[in-house]
Amino acid sequence: MEKIFISELEKHVGQQVKLCGWVHKINRLGKVTFVTLRDSSGLVQLVIEGDAIDDLKLEISTIVEGIVFENPKAPTGLELHEPRFTLLGKTYYEMLPIEVNGYKNKSSLEVQLDNRSLSLRSPKTRAVFKVQEEIASCFRTFLKSRMFSEIHTPKIISSSTEGGSEMFTVHYFDKRAFLAQSPQFYKQMMVGAGFERVFEIGHAYRAELHNTWRHLNEYVSLDVEMGFIADEFELIQLEEDFINYLFAALNKKCSKELELFQVTLPSKVSIPRIPLKEAQEILLEVYDKSSPVGNIDAEGEILLSKYVKEKYASDFVFLTKYPISKRPMYTMPDPDYPGMTKSFDLIYKGLEITTGGQRIHDYEELKANIIKFGLKPEDFGFYLDSFKYGMPPHGGFAIGLERITMKLLGLQNIREATLLPRDMKRLEP
Incomplete structure (x- = not known):
């Protein structure tokens, strides 16, 4: 299966797709976990039912395969169900030096520039x-x-x-x-x-x-x-x-x-x-x-x-x-x-x-x-x-x-x- 970009998902509703990107957000709500995946073209919500993956952390890079569904309540109107993760680049941090997933970056400009490879992910x-x-x-x-x-x-x-x-x-x-x-x-x-x-x-x-x-x-x-x-x-x-x-x-x-x-x-x-x-x-x-x-x-x-x-x-x-x-x-x-x-x-x-x-x-x-x-x-x-x-x-x-x-x-x-x-x-x- 060839990789596609998140921006192309609307062409693949109902289909199995493969995405590559970084974990942008993780929201655990009881037995359902909502994960936001980010690539260079945009964001998409992934829906995990049951136990979430223990090693899943913010900003870890991963391959995700899943089925594309329309959902008006999802942030972008689309989401992936039954996602299967292949974790790639490991993360080596206890706490991110700057926030990546917030709408407004709360860090000073100098701190953002000191951590440029991370701040550019926002x-x-x-x-x-x-x-x-x-x-x-x-x-x-x-x-x-x-x-x-x-x-x-x-x-x-x-x-x-x-x-x-x-x-x-x-x-x-x-x-x-x-x-x-x-x-x-x-x-x-x-x-x-x-x-x-x-x-x-x-x-x-x-x-x-x-x-x-x-x-x-x-x-x-x-x-x-x-x-x-x-x-x-x-x-x-x-x-x-x-x-x-x-x-x-x-x-x-x-x-x-x-x-x-x-x-x-x-x-x-x-x-x-x-x-x-x-x-x-x-x-x-x-x-x-x-x-x-x-x-x-x-x-x-x-x-x-x-x-x-x-x-x-x-x-x-x-x-x-x-x-x-x-x-x-x-x-x-x-x-x-x-x-x-x-x-x-x-x-x-x-x-x-x-x-x-x-x-x-x-x-x-x-x-x-x-x-x-x-x-x-x-x-x-x-x-x-x-x-x-x-x-x-x-x-x-x-x-x-x-x-x-x-x-x-x-x-x-x-x-x-x-x-x-x-x-x-x-x-x-």
């Missing part, structure tokens, strides 16, 4: 990563439908992509190297190499001295770069189209997971676009909130999102026209707005989840801008040289996978949306 925790998996899958499917090619770029690099100091250094034989902050240089090079439209789902590293609810030192970046664009608003529209594609897919494929978090996604989003200077004025006039030069801070993002929600009924807002001084050296200046760039951020429910914009595509202009930023063109030789051979107008953006997951599900800490977090204090598990 159906609600697993639901986070089911949704996250679908986000990444939708990103890939959507872009491939738009003629984008998936690429995989190096994460050990010779120089900073943004001229910053927040880089992790590594010993690379007899040289000093860095962990990539982003695939920025390489995705631009691939546009110029003839791929034209590229994307990557990969890890990025930031040696930021932050240990907050919104920061990670290693995260997954959803990167896009597109050639032959007219301006940054073509990129903005591309991302808005992706958000709509994503929400439609999540509503269809992850309805149970969204319901667990009491999340309702709109069928259609239309995202306002507000220049940064105007956003700063709104914060000052409406909330008496001043902003740092050339940006808005974390509190400003929250307040602006509140304003946008009330005025435009949107959880999203694009901020445009950032100053040259606050963007990387490859960002295209905007001649219609002196001192500003053709760049943008996407704020979602009070948190920046995307940074993007048009890039400088002219070799001499890029070289001059590198010098203006106090950097040395020779330090960016391999990157700069690729602009000598007819680089088209191009641009792109990057979405933080953990950030969009956190905000979409209403989580309180980005580590909840991270399989195995890496921050200032955590290097294990």
Whole structure:
């Protein structure tokens, strides 16, 4: 008899089936014991009449064979009768370090992360990563439908992509190297190499001295770069189209997971676009909130999102026209707005989840801008040289996978949306 998944049981009512999974709950009620079995696809109730198996413990792994019955009173409407157990992986504990079968995990986040292989067994925790998996899958499917090619770029690099100091250094034989902050240089090079439209789902590293609810030192970046664009608003529209594609897919494929978090996604989003200077004025006039030069801070993002929600009924807002001084050296200046760039951020429910914009595509202009930023063109030789051979107008953006997951599900800490977090204090598990 072949193994099936719990999610497939409704196709086998009245039949003998074989399941594999873990014992999630055990409820002994007189002569009847109700056992909940869990696999990667869901939960099902098993009904044992008579004496229960003595060795049956929470989280033991087992094979179960039994007959599928419909029962409206069962938690999922189905249950297995006459179950026969073959116990597999033994358990070696007196008391579980964290609760797995409760709806709300009563352990602190740090304790859950210390026991990650166990905390991930919780159906609600697993639901986070089911949704996250679908986000990444939708990103890939959507872009491939738009003629984008998936690429995989190096994460050990010779120089900073943004001229910053927040880089992790590594010993690379007899040289000093860095962990990539982003695939920025390489995705631009691939546009110029003839791929034209590229994307990557990969890890990025930031040696930021932050240990907050919104920061990670290693995260997954959803990167896009597109050639032959007219301006940054073509990129903005591309991302808005992706958000709509994503929400439609999540509503269809992850309805149970969204319901667990009491999340309702709109069928259609239309995202306002507000220049940064105007956003700063709104914060000052409406909330008496001043902003740092050339940006808005974390509190400003929250307040602006509140304003946008009330005025435009949107959880999203694009901020445009950032100053040259606050963007990387490859960002295209905007001649219609002196001192500003053709760049943008996407704020979602009070948190920046995307940074993007048009890039400088002219070799001499890029070289001059590198010098203006106090950097040395020779330090960016391999990157700069690729602009000598007819680089088209191009641009792109990057979405933080953990950030969009956190905000979409209403989580309180980005580590909840991270399989195995890496921050200032955590290097294990």
